[in-house]
Amino acid sequence: MSSDLMDKLTSLAKRRGFVFQSSEIYGGLASTWDYGPLGVELKRNVKNRWWRDMVTARENIVGLDAAILMNPKVWEASGHVEQFHDPLVDDRNSQKRYRLDHLLASQTPELLSKLATELLGRAPEGPPDPDTLTALTEAILAQEDVDLNSLGLLADGKAADWTLPRQFNLMLKTHLGPTEDEGSLTYLRPETAQGIFVNFLNVQAAARQRLPFGIAQIGKAFRNEITTGNFIFRTREFEQMEMEFFVRPGQTTKWLEYWTDERLNWYISLGITPGNLRVRPHGPDELAHYSTACNDVEYRFPFMQKGDDSEGWGELEGIADRGTYDLQRHAEFSGKKLSFMDPGLNEKVLPAVVESSAGVDRTVLALLTDAYHEEEVKGEVRVVLRLSPAMAPITVAVFPLVNRDGMPERAHQLVDDLMGDFAAFYDAGGSIGRRYRRQDEAGTPFGITIDGQTSEDQTVTIRDRDSMAQERISLDKVKVWLREKMG
Ligand code: GAP
Numbered sequence: 001m002s003s004d005l006m007d008k009l010t011s012l013a014k015r016r017g018f019v020f021q022s023s024e025i026y027g028g029l030a031s032t033w034d035y036g037p038l039g040v041e042l043k044r045n046v047k048n049r050w051w052r053d054m055v056t057a058r059e060n061i062v063g064l065d066a067a068i069l070m071n072p073k074v075w076e077a078s079g080h081v082e083q084f085h086d087p088l089v090d091d092r093n094s095q096k097r098y099r100l101d102h103l104l105a106s107q108t109p110e111l112l113s114k115l116a117t118e119l120l121g122r123a124p125e126g127p128p129d130p131d132t133l134t135a136l137t138e139a140i141l142a143q144e145d146v147d148l149n150s151l152g153l154l155a156d157g158k159a160a161d162w163t164l165p166r167q168f169n170l171m172l173k174t175h176l177g178p179t180e181d182e183g184s185l186t187y188l189r190p191e192t193a194q195g196i197f198v199n200f201l202n203v204q205a206a207a208r209q210r211l212p213f214g215i216a217q218i219g220k221a222f223r224n225e226i227t228t229g230n231f232i233f234r235t236r237e238f239e240q241m242e243m244e245f246f247v248r249p250g251q252t253t254k255w256l257e258y259w260t261d262e263r264l265n266w267y268i269s270l271g272i273t274p275g276n277l278r279v280r281p282h283g284p285d286e287l288a289h290y291s292t293a294c295n296d297v298e299y300r301f302p303f304m305q306k307g308d309d310s311e312g313w314g315e316l317e318g319i320a321d322r323g324t325y326d327l328q329r330h331a332e333f334s335g336k337k338l339s340f341m342d343p344g345l346n347e348k349v350l351p352a353v354v355e356s357s358a359g360v361d362r363t364v365l366a367l368l369t370d371a372y373h374e375e376e377v378k379g380e381v382r383v384v385l386r387l388s389p390a391m392a393p394i395t396v397a398v399f400p401l402v403n404r405d406g407m408p409e410r411a412h413q414l415v416d417d418l419m420g421d422f423a424a425f426y427d428a429g430g431s432i433g434r435r436y437r438r439q440d441e442a443g444t445p446f447g448i449t450i451d452g453q454t455s456e457d458q459t460v461t462i463r464d465r466d467s468m469a470q471e472r473i474s475l476d477k478v479k480v481w482l483r484e485k486m487g
Helices: 003-016 037-056 073-077 100-105 109-120 130-142 193-198 200-207 252-269 325-334 360-371 407-419 432-442 452-457 475-486
Strands: 019-021 033-035 061-063 085-091 096-099 166-169 172-175 185-188 213-222 237-247 277-281 293-300 313-323 340-342 347-349 352-359 372-377 380-385 396-400 424-426 446-450 459-464 470-474
Touching (some): 003 372, 003 380, 037 237, 037 252, 073 193, 096 100, 109 130, 193 200, 193 213, 193 237, 200 213, 252 277, 252 313, 293 360, 313 360, 325 352, 360 372, 380 432, 396 407, 407 446, 407 452, 446 475, 470 475
Parallel strands (some): 396 424
Antiparallel strands (some): 019 033, 085 096, 085 166, 172 185, 213 237, 237 352, 293 313, 313 352, 340 347
């Protein structure tokens, strides 16, 4: 499986109404996607489940919905203005753009060893490690007017004509009000977390929480990503589910461990194959500017390309020890005291933070990838999305076997009856075989058929998507049967 699977997923997503290319009739917009009728339900199921498990089911976590636009000083304090950037360089020959650190990683070990000797005064033994690559990137950026051509860097193995490298900030800029000058400049938030930090005291006071407690939020975030692609894996507009957990300073290590376990298990609870999930601690060279330790929950995406992964693993979520970095910086930049009298401690404290930061879109992509199966049935390929009943956009489809003899009316009646409790869907289009196949592709776990026998003995057949087994049950047992299967 490879990019072939990606093409199949993208095409199924469009065909069934999970995900469409944004602005498609105008040729689209790079790496921007819209969620269709089934996609929006799948996404909603992910978000509702997260909210239920992270907020509703926990006494010490409360919610927040902060604005996307914030005072630009927030982004100075958070460190994003100064540090949230990628080092970029262009090849004038091919007009292609590269991240300098990725470009360095693609050079021959001999050249890298030569560069390390010249620029760092040491040559690594064997292939260069990530620390050496980071040090090299920094050494090159530190030189004024550095000429990458004289260093002999190749583009995809070919000679190139390099521009000067430059730091490119990933925040999307916008202007508020009628003038487009420095004074009106602000940013679309690159993470939802800062809305939580700046509201920390408001929430603590209003919700009367004591340490440890968390503030959770789901919302859009924006980044002017350079290396986009892999469908909805890396986009410029995406949705995050973030929870900042405030603890006594010195207790972050234990909470980092706790949340890493909780979060890994959460993905398993959505029905994702445990063998396709792993936890990977960050090396010191990959930590974000605000964190001292971070564990990523990763999914094994078969189609992942270089740059997004290590050997096909892609990040779904980061669980990070942010320490007191954010609250301290906001206290400094705003001039407001952000420490508070914790009733449990009886002393003023500036809490430290352990963050759980997950991507809605990446969770959706992992669910779709994990659920996608092809199998041969009677000489034909059956495409089936094995989504768990709790995640599937439609729980139960109801079909009249034929469009006469009162069957459509009975089927509508059943849909009406089910709709309050389950995501039920009526489908009368085409042969029953075609309708089954459509629902298999939509990931609908159960299909109920109203047939000639229904009017005689008040029974229906229920088909299981995965086994394709059918059983006959009485109409008044349908809800109980479904509830049992939903678990
Ligand atoms: N507040 C911490 C933070 O934002 P991050 O690792 O940069 O950390 C957290 O992002 C999560 O947000 C990622 O694990 C991923 O699921 C999602 N995410 C980040 N950038 C994304 C992008 N360009 N497209 C889609 N999802 C993205």
